[in-house]
Amino acid sequence: MSTTTLSARAPQSALPTAASLQTEARTAVARGEPLVVMVTLAGCAFCDVVRGHYLGPMQQRGEVVAVQVDMLDRRTALRDVQGHPTTGYELARSWRVRVAPTVLFLDDRGRELAERLEGMGVADFYGPYLEQRLAQARAQLRARR
Numbered sequence: 001m002s003t004t005t006l007s008a009r010a011p012q013s014a015l016p017t018a019a020s021l022q023t024e025a026r027t028a029v030a031r032g033e034p035l036v037v038m039v040t041l042a043g044c045a046f047c048d049v050v051r052g053h054y055l056g057p058m059q060q061r062g063e064v065v066a067v068q069v070d071m072l073d074r075r076t077a078l079r080d081v082q083g084h085p086t087t088g089y090e091l092a093r094s095w096r097v098r099v100a101p102t103v104l105f106l107d108d109r110g111r112e113l114a115e116r117l118e119g120m121g122v123a124d125f126y127g128p129y130l131e132q133r134l135a136q137a138r139a140q141l142r143a144r145r
Contacts, residue, residue, distance in 0.1 A: 014056055014059075014060075015038060015051050015055055015056045015059060015066055015067065015068045016059075016066075016067050016068070017067065017068055017069070017070075017076070018037065018067040018068065018069050018078050018088075019078055019079070020078065020079040020083070021035070021037070021067070021078065021079060021080050021081045021091075021106075021110070022079050022080070022081050022082065022083045022108075023079075024065065024067055025081050025106055025107065025108040025109075025110070026108050027065060028065035028108075029107060029108040029141065031065060032138070032141065032142070033064060033065050033138065033141070034065075034105040034106055034107060034113050034114070034134070034137035034138065034140075034141055035065055035066075035067070035105075035106045035107075035108075036055065036064050036065065036066035036067075036103060036104070036105055036106075036134075037066070037067055037068070037069060037103070037104040037105075037106060038050060038051065038055055038066065038067070038068045038069070038101055038102070038103050038104075039068075039069050039070075039071050039088075039091075039092050039095070039097045039100060039101065039102040039103075039104065040068045040069065040070055040071065040100055040101055041070065041071055041072060041100035041101075042070060042072070044100045044101065046100070046101055046119065046120035047100055047101040049120060049123065049126075050101045050103070050120065050126070051068065051101075054126065054127065054130055055103070064134065069088040069091055069092065070088040070089075071088055071089065071092035071097055071100055072088070072089055072092075073087055073088035073089055074087050074088075074089040074090075075087065076088065078091075080094075080110070081106065081108070081109060081110030082110065097118075099118045099119045101117075101119070101120065102116055102117065102118050102119075103116060103117040103130070103133070104116050105133055105134065105136075105137035107140075107141060107144065113136065113137035113138075113140040113141055114133040114134070114136035114137040114140065115133060115136070116133075117129060117130060117133060
């Protein structure tokens with residue numbers, strides 16, 4: 001058994017729920033960072049692992065600007081990157097997200113800067129995949145400035 005194998009019971013590190021992707025993306029890009037959006041699903045154990053072991057701690061350490069969006073939430077109002085009212089459900093459909101968790105790396109116009117991470121995959125490799133995508137997104141962001 002690998003010592004890096006993660007349990008489905010991840011520590012509960014907070015990840016803010018998106019309120020205005022427009023504001024959140026502008027804040028991230030002003031820091032030279034992509035906006036990391038985790039599309040999640042209530043009760044998803046893999047989402048708990050990604051949130052608790054990766055994105056939540058990275059957010060708390062100031063390494064990323066990250067928010068979460070529930071892919072089935074049809075009630076909670078939020079704003080998309082263009083400032084239009086929407087819901088998590090509508091965003092997930094527009095992004096063609098079919099798997100939770102899906103992690104997107106966006107610029108301030110809502111364009112994806114790196115290939116999205118879909119699902120959890122093999123836990124032992126999730127961290128390196130996440131770091132690779134973050135590096136790609138940061139490089140794309142710098143190249144577009």
